[in-house]
Amino acid sequence: MITVDRYEIRSIVTGHIRLDGGAMFGVVPKVLWAPKTDVDDANRILLATRTLIAVDRSAKRVILVDTGAGTKWTPEKAQRYAIRHDGEAIDSALSGMGMNREAVTDVVVTHLHFDHNGGLTDWTNGPNGPAAPRYPNARHWIHKRHWAHAHNPTTKDRGSFIPADYACLEEAGVLQFVEGDAPPDPWPGVAWFISHGHTPYQILPVFGEGSQKLMFVGDVIPTSIHLPLAWVMAYDVEPLVTIAEKRRILEDCRRDGLKLALPHDPQVAGVTVGGTADRPAITARLDLA
Ligand SMILES: [Zn+2]
Numbered sequence: 001m002i003t004v005d006r007y008e009i010r011s012i013v014t015g016h017i018r019l020d021g022g023a024m025f026g027v028v029p030k031v032l033w034a035p036k037t038d039v040d041d042a043n044r045i046l047l048a049t050r051t052l053i054a055v056d057r058s059a060k061r062v063i064l065v066d067t068g069a070g071t072k073w074t075p076e077k078a079q080r081y082a083i084r085h086d087g088e089a090i091d092s093a094l095s096g097m098g099m100n101r102e103a104v105t106d107v108v109v110t111h112l113h114f115d116h117n118g119g120l121t122d123w124t125n126g127p128n129g130p131a132a133p134r135y136p137n138a139r140h141w142i143h144k145r146h147w148a149h150a151h152n153p154t155t156k157d158r159g160s161f162i163p164a165d166y167a168c169l170e171e172a173g174v175l176q177f178v179e180g181d182a183p184p185d186p187w188p189g190v191a192w193f194i195s196h197g198h199t200p201y202q203i204l205p206v207f208g209e210g211s212q213k214l215m216f217v218g219d220v221i222p223t224s225i226h227l228p229l230a231w232v233m234a235y236d237v238e239p240l241v242t243i244a245e246k247r248r249i250l251e252d253c254r255r256d257g258l259k260l261a262l263p264h265d266p267q268v269a270g271v272t273v274g275g276t277a278d279r280p281a282i283t284a285r286l287d288l289a
Pocket of ligand 1: 116198
């Protein structure tokens, strides 16, 4: 756990998935990425799904950032992506802090790709539904234009969206839309970084101010291996935009000591980064357990 501003922040591994290594590294050849990661005989690399838990005890605010792949998987799909989701991981972490699921006040939905937010909902009556929100007391923050995109994705990215993960949130009245290109801060000590390269209007929270900031960097930098500028995913809808966004983030790391919490690294929850944007180097790993 680290403390940033008024927030106690932890990173929880909710499970693991395997995605095609070539898709995860775009134009980078396998001879470069394979030695750095765990590749299986189907060319899939091991990824964690991580949730950030940020607690402001004085305001009784409990924030989850993303919720993992969830439990609503058919055996066929679970096998395709080697999905192993621990349905109890977030509950046990909350319980270790003297809290429970009902105490979650806010869920930040960075974006609606199934590996980030299948865990927003559960089946209530066995497989295929209906689905219900897993955090019924929480406001669910999502950018209005990402919500629109998820309902009308491109041919390239439609496989990443599963309506059962989020359709019932609207009916349940728990959505809190973030709007515009410079949205106001959601809470004291938290600002939004809006990203478009991976998917339109991904919202990434930045906790703290000045030289004490931590950003959940989402799928702009999914693992510590993805720090170099050109190491961007083939999944991205606009890879050159991802590179420009990554440059801004890495410059903030160098200039202001911005710390990064990573969404998919199996071993590394977060890092501090030195060097330059063109040659970034990890200077320390963060203890976010
Ligand atoms: Zn994604």
